[in-house]
Amino acid sequence: MRHRLDLAEAMLRERAHLAEIDRVRQEVMDEFQIVLTQMPYVGGAASRMSDFFMRLTGFMAISRVLRRHGVPVSMIGEIERETYKAQLLAEPEAERLASGRQFMSPENQALLREQATESATESHQKEFPEDFVYDFVEPGPGDKFEFGINYRACGFCKFAARHGDEEILPNICGLDFDAYATRGIHLERTQTLAGGASHCNFRFSRLRPRHNVR
Template identity: 85%
Template sequence: MAETVHPFYAQHRDAIEAAMRQRLTLAEPMLRERAHLTDIDGFRREVMDEFAIVLPQMPYVGGAASRMSEVFMRLTGFMATSRVLRRHGVPLADIRDIERETHKAQLLTVPEAERLAAGDQFMSPENQTLLREQAAKSVTASHQAECPEDFVYDFVEPGPNDSFEFGINYRACGFCKFAGRHGDKEILPNICGLDFDAYATRGIRLQRTQTLAGGASHCNFRFSRLQRED
């Protein structure tokens, strides 16, 4: 019996697929140079076929009410690309570089003013309040029962000697759960590496010294603003 796509993701499928096609176009030079692929059109078809498998596997983490839904929709497509690259025998290090460079290139297609405005919104007191609320909700038994594949995290206030503005400790990761269930653990660290450019292109410095995917007890995200040129 074929798996069904959650209605929330089905609603956004066209946008997710359009973003994936854009990434594949941006990735073409590296696919030729690093992955040594020649049939790029065939590779595209393989990736989109794999995405049709990945999409119904995507766990529901709260839909529009959860900030993590956007993260899943933005990054889970990389699982499809990485699976196909692995089947083509591409080393994990090359997959990491291909994914990260194309992710960054895609992020930079958004005008700088728009990216920086999004970064300001993320760092704003209002958003920090929302993050505190969602962090508190993520640990509740009722939310974990409703969305068992969701992230579980704590909001971290800076201490007197800290240089970051705020932090998040992820104690359970939706991507780790996804990867463990579907055999993607070896490519998971490459997905984690995409976070740095996602924040840097919005004017935010991410510091992180450990991850759940790397065997730590939690992922320690710490956020501060990057200095901007006048």
């Protein structure tokens, strides 16, 4: 969080016109402590979605504070996305691309199929009601993606609805594109639960080397 605030500082001054940056930073860190107590448990290390919560719920704290300071939601989204991308690109390129290859690997796809099936079971939903529910999608004839995931229930949507963060939820959704692109993965998504659709349709394919984000 402190690293993100360091990366965002210039944008907070120049775009959001916030003068008392030290005060804003402290407000964000205080709000982050609140967000940590609100973050749901969805299975710990055994669940791939735990990492999503750990990486992204901090942006809820930033959004809440900036909204209180009158920063437009669209500008909050721009600041968060550029900050997140800068933070991701601070990681060595070789490590980012290796992570992307692992995500696209047959072994990981097998794990995703398994966890998707588990997410939809009555027992899992009863034990982890705040978790995501999703289906693994195999490509059909003529499809250009390698595999997909349809999220039928979203942990962030549940979180936002419970804590009054619906207005800033689309900004969280927008972070997904850079999260995958910086790892050499192309994400195509045309609808989201946050936007009122029945599911989020994630479709993944490998970026050509010349298109990798550097």
